[in-house]
Amino acid sequence: MTGPGQLARTPERVQRFTVSERAVHWLTALAFFSLLLSGLVVGRRGTFHDVMYVWHLASAAVLVGGVALIVVAGNRRALGRTGRELGSLNVEDREWLAAIPARLLSGASEPPAARFNAGQKVNFLLVCILLVVLYVTGVDTIIAGTHHNLIFGGHKLATIAFCVLVAGHLYMALFNRATRPALRGMLNGEVDREWASRHYPRWEP
Numbered sequence: 001m002t003g004p005g006q007l008a009r010t011p012e013r014v015q016r017f018t019v020s021e022r023a024v025h026w027l028t029a030l031a032f033f034s035l036l037l038s039g040l041v042v043g044r045r046g047t048f049h050d051v052m053y054v055w056h057l058a059s060a061a062v063l064v065g066g067v068a069l070i071v072v073a074g075n076r077r078a079l080g081r082t083g084r085e086l087g088s089l090n091v092e093d094r095e096w097l098a099a100i101p102a103r104l105l106s107g108a109s110e111p112p113a114a115r116f117n118a119g120q121k122v123n124f125l126l127v128c129i130l131l132v133v134l135y136v137t138g139v140d141t142i143i144a145g146t147h148h149n150l151i152f153g154g155h156k157l158a159t160i161a162f163c164v165l166v167a168g169h170l171y172m173a174l175f176n177r178a179t180r181p182a183l184r185g186m187l188n189g190e191v192d193r194e195w196a197s198r199h200y201p202r203w204e205p
Contacts, residue, residue: 019189
């Protein structure tokens, strides 16, 4: 509460993501939902389903082409830094993962994290793996000309796994009170310094 004549203190912000990093994130998110919705009707017959099949393929192409364009024309230094940070699991990250059962049982606080914690890194790695699986199985299905083979079954399983990851991501971004402030960083690139120091104490913005 502020007293008479006092002004509320404006939280200090720190930059967490550049425009290029946010562009890759939102392009991937939009492409995923476009692929998911159009993919629900793939394999059926009719003009509408044929249009959705073309839309499905176009969404996959836009994702690859869009990311490539952002990498070429955007902030490659920031993208490379984030890719390296998310793609590496160090000793502290392994300790963070090993402590998950204890945190779930006792409610203990998380081990100190750098810019990204181990959970975010594992999520990123799984997303990359699943995208590769989806593209490989999708191309194989196109070549085979059928949606009723074992490869397409793998495509569907990878889609389900991806949906689980996205559901968890949405919960952490929209509903979990502790992590919800992170959404600001993906919307305008900045987060509260105080929040960042609590959740990522080893990060030096």
